[in-house]
Amino acid sequence: MIRVTENFRIIQDLLANAALDAGRPAKSVCLLAVSKRKPLEAILEALAAGQRDFGENFVQEGLAKIEETANNDIIWHFIGHLQANKSRPVAEHFHWVHTVDRLKIAQRLSRQRPYYADDLNICIQVNIDREEGKSGVMVEDLAELAHAIAPLPRLRLRGLMCIPAVQETLEEQRKPFAKLRKELEALTKSGLNLDTLSMGMTADYAAAIHEGATIVRIGTALFGKRE
C-alpha cells in the first residue's frame, strides 16, 4: 500500500524547503499531482489530504477519472501528447493543457472550448534539449508560435513547459530549466503576459524550483512507482 497522505505531506515540505532555499516564497510553487496509470482511490486519497490539481497523460483515462470525481473541486491538467483527433474532449473537460507544441492543436482547442467554460489555460511545450523524437517546439520557433496562440479566443496562454533529458547532478539539471526561464522572460519582454513555468518532476523538482518553476509535476514521489 502506498501511503499517499503521508507522501503528500512530505512532498509539501520538500517543495516549500526548495522554494525557501531558492529565496522564493514557499507558496510560489504549485504541486501538480500526476495520477496517470494510478487508480481512482489514489486520487481520492490525495484529494482528502488537500490536493486540488491533478495531471493526466491519456485522454480516455483522464476523462474516466474526471467523470468519476465530478462532485469534487478538482483542477484537471492534460500533460500528455495530444493528437489532433482527440482534442475535443480535452477542450471540453480539462482546465489546463501543458503540451501544446503546434498552432493547429491550439486552433482546434480554441474552436472546441465551450463558450460557457472559463478560458482553457495553455502552456507551450518546448523541446529544450533539442532531443530527436521528443515533443515540443524548438526555441527558434517558440516566439512565432506563442504570438500566434496568445490572441486565440477561449484560450489563455500562461507559459512554458519542458521535460529535459535526464541528468544526474543538480547543477546539470538546472541548465535546461534556466534556459526555459530565459525564454519565458524574452516572451514577456516581447509583450506577452505569462506567469507559468511548468517544469520539474520527481527526480529534478529541486533544480526546477531553483530556476523559477511555478508548477512542478510530481507522480512517483506521491503515488509510488508506476507499473
Ligand SMILES: *Cc1c(COP(=O)(O)O)cnc(C)c1O
Ligand atoms: C509522468 C509524468 C510526470 C511525473 O513524473 P514522475 O517522475 O513520476 O514524478 C510529470 N510530467 C509529465 C509530462 C509526465 O508524463
